[in-house]
Amino acid sequence: MSVADAVREAAARLEQAGCPSPRADAEQLVAHVLGTSRTGVYADGSRELGARDAARLAALVGRRAAREPLAYVLGEWGFRRLALQVDPRVLVPRPETEVVVERCLALIRGIERPHVLDVGVGSGAIALAIADEHPGADVVAFDNSRDALLVARANAEAAGLLDRVRLVEHDLMRGLGPAQYDLVVSNPPYVDPGEIDALAPEVRDWEPRRALIGSGVTEGLADGAREALREGGWLVLEAADGRGPEIAELLARLGYRNVQVTRDLADRERVVEGQWHL
Ligand SMILES: C[S@@+](CC[C@H](N)C(=O)[O-])C[C@H]1O[C@@H](n2cnc3c(N)ncnc32)[C@H](O)[C@@H]1O
Known part of the structure; x- marks a missing residue:
């Protein structure tokens, strides 16, 4: 043939x-x-x-x-400048998350050694792309999945970024720590448990449930990041399709300033940012 x-x-x-x-x-x-x-x-x-x-x-x-995701079948998936190892232990990095990284890089561009926290690191997509594209960035990355942290570690090592990306097993529900970050970023789990059956088989049957399902996680992050951010630091969140404006309102209500929503490449309002002032 x-x-x-x-x-x-x-x-x-x-x-x-x-x-x-x-x-x-x-x-x-x-x-x-x-x-x-x-x-x-x-x-x-x-x-x-x-x-x-x-x-x-x-x-x-x-x-x-x-219906296994193509990324898992190939074992590797492109995300910005990186080729990341992916398997069913981690979410497949999405194009809209590349826009999250773009906003993060724009917000920390003027800082020589920005201290960054990525909450829910998964494959390492966001944390590693920021460290890769901002040579001074010092990144801490949390996940409560040991399996995901193993994948992120392998990816950090392959990208030569282990010295600037510290991977930590931590549950975000236990807080994000004291004010020390110039940027807190997250693509949190945001699928409502009742919506899981309606998802494509690639997502529903293959991607880790704890990376997908979460109610109130975005709200908890927006609240907790107020303590973890330095004066003038930024919070950047990926939002579920259709929830961008609602999350922008939440950030404004919580006291964030300069709240803005950025559209993804499919013109959906998916990336929300706000600046923290004491
Ligand atoms: C939507 S995935 C994002 C993965 C990666 N950042 C990306 O954008 O491709 C969410 C990640 O958050 C982690 N996670 C879920 N609940 C968590 C919690 N309570 N504390 C810490 N991490 C959590 C999951 O294990 C998963 O890796």
């Missing part, structure tokens, strides 16, 4: 399984097996796929057809 036929066959199988972007996924899976890019798959379209590659591809396509 040629590479082009393998892509066609894989795409048909994924389409039948109800995957939302079967062709693109098929191309990425074939590229992964061949150790090339999607462009490389097109360039090599007429090449014969060897028996070992065909067997490996069949296994990966089978996993994706079971």
